[in-house]
Amino acid sequence: MTLTISTADWTPAIDWLSKAPGAVGLRLSEAIAAFVQAVNANAGNSGIQLTQLKDHTAATGTTSFGYVLRLGHPVNPMVLRYYNTTKSQGSSASSSSASLALGLASNWTDDGLNGGYGTFSTTVASLSSGLSYYGPSGSPVYDAAGRLVVMMDTTPGGKEFFAYNIATTSGDTYAQNHTFILFRSPASSGWSVALLRSQALAGMFESRNFYTWSNNVMVAAPSWPNVPSGLEQLLTTGLGLIPGGNGPGQLFEYRTKQERVSLPSLFWFGSNQITDPRRLSRVTNPSGPGVFYQLGAAMNSGGMDCWILVPSSTAAMAGWNTIGSLSSWQTFPDRLYFGPEVPRGAVLMGPDAGPDFLVDWSSVAMGGPGVLQHPIYSLQQGTGGGSQRPSTGVLWPRGNG
Numbered sequence: 447m448t449l450t451i452s453t454a455d456w457t458p459a460i461d462w463l464s465k466a467p468g469a470v471g472l473r474l475s476e477a478i479a480a481f482v483q484a485v486n487a488n489a490g491n492s493g494i495q496l497t498q499l500k501d502h503t504a505a506t507g508t509t510s511f512g513y514v515l516r517l518g519h520p521v522n523p524m525v526l527r528y529y530n531t532t533k534s535q536g537s538s539a540s541s542s543s544a545s546l547a548l549g550l551a552s553n554w555t556d557d558g559l560n561g562g563y564g565t566f567s568t569t570v571a572s573l574s575s576g577l578s579y580y581g582p583s584g585s586p587v588y589d590a591a592g593r594l595v596v597m598m599d600t601t602p603g604g605k606e607f608f609a610y611n612i613a614t615t616s617g618d619t620y621a622q623n624h625t626f627i628l629f630r631s632p633a634s635s636g637w638s639v640a641l642l643r644s645q646a647l648a649g650m651f652e653s654r655n656f657y658t659w660s661n662n663v664m665v666a667a668p669s670w671p672n673v674p675s676g677l678e679q680l681l682t683t684g685l686g687l688i689p690g691g692n693g694p695g696q697l698f699e700y701r702t703k704q705e706r707v708s709l710p711s712l713f714w715f716g717s718n719q720i721t722d723p724r725r726l727s728r729v730t731n732p733s734g735p736g737v738f739y740q741l742g743a744a745m746n747s748g749g750m751d752c753w754i755l756v757p758s759s760t761a762a763m764a765g766w767n768t769i770g771s772l773s774s775w776q777t778f779p780d781r782l783y784f785g786p787e788v789p790r791g792a793v794l795m796g797p798d799a800g801p802d803f804l805v806d807w808s809s810v811a812m813g814g815p816g817v818l819q820h821p822i823y824s825l826q827q828g829t830g831g832g833s834q835r836p837s838t839g840v841l842w843p844r845g846n847g
Contacts, residue, residue, distance in 0.1 A: 452766035475501035484600035510561030519636040521662040523551040529563040633705035681716035684787030727778035
């Protein structure tokens with residue numbers, strides 16, 4: 447398993463806009479480049495090559511930062527763009543200058559605009575709040591030390607992922623930290639994307655934004671089962687994504703099966719306690735080796751935490767620090783439960799604007815009493831309808847029907 451988890455930290459005197467050797471913005475570009483090179487060489491990835499079209503060195507002016515990634519696919523390659531054009535911290539949508547957008551590669555133009563990171567004619571997703579830049583100046587002025595955590599697994603086999611987390615280490619105020627995950631899953635023909643944004647201030651976009659491939663198109667996807675949120679104090683892994691039926695164009699056919707796109711097992715999602723002031727927590731794995739580290743806290747009762755379970759002796763990239771070496775972690779010894787999800791099978795899509803979860807044909811749900819009463823149960827079983835009552839061995843009254 448080629449897993450590395452690496453960290454770099456900064457003080458208020460270190461500016462994300464700096465292009466000096468070793469600057470934190472260049473460290474992120476360096477990590478993206480290392481992942482791209484490794485996974486493009488993996489067997490099975492020839493049709494989904496990654497390209498870092500723009501990195502931090504492409505930023506124009508003195509107040510820009512960002513990157514642009516091309517997500518290869520044989521049919522519909524996509525482009526992912528992230529940039530910030532001012533030093534504004536951005537505690538609300540009106541004051542944030544950051545933008546993360548995802549769209550077809552054919553709809554992105556390298557025109558030098560938007561801080562040097564190009565323009566989309568139309569997008570699949572576009573988010574412009576809760577993606578803060580961290581630096582020693584701006585409006586509002588907020589000097590904050592912080593951390594960059596980069597996680598990647600380059601092992602061949604369709605489970606590769608790259609993720610990073612940006613967060614301050616001195617509290618929640620204006621600390622619009624976010625976690626980005628780019629990952630493969632055997633159930634998907636291309637790259638899937640998860641974006642999680644955490645902050646104590648409400649009013650931003652939802653704390654989880656997932657996108658995955660369906661019928662060769664990147665679409666919004668809910669997680670299933672639902673992630674614990676609010677005050678449950680439960681973390682879980684083994685989550686899967688399925689394409690959502692909302693938005694322009696229903697991208698699944700009625701009564702078709704959709705495989706679950708599995709999120710990387712390293713990541714655990716759920717809820718701490720939203721009134722708890724502790725952030726950047728860690729806790730020793732109560733069920734085995736490794737340590738849980740908190741990447742982000744739930745925004746509100748509808749949001750969720752994001753944690754990672756770091757195996758023992760996980761290495762960092764050359765020239766980086768290990769995650770355990772950061773001094774900002776606070777030990778969190780109690781009030782958390784860890785419950786991995788049982789792997790589940792495909793979902794049979796229902797007739798409404800979204801998935802019909804009564805027809806979850808996993809071994810876990812097959813015995814549910816509601817499944818037997820579902821109108822398309824017989825179709826799933828291939829019986830063509832009719833009575834499912836046996837002719838012999840009946841243990842209840844048959845009546846005349």
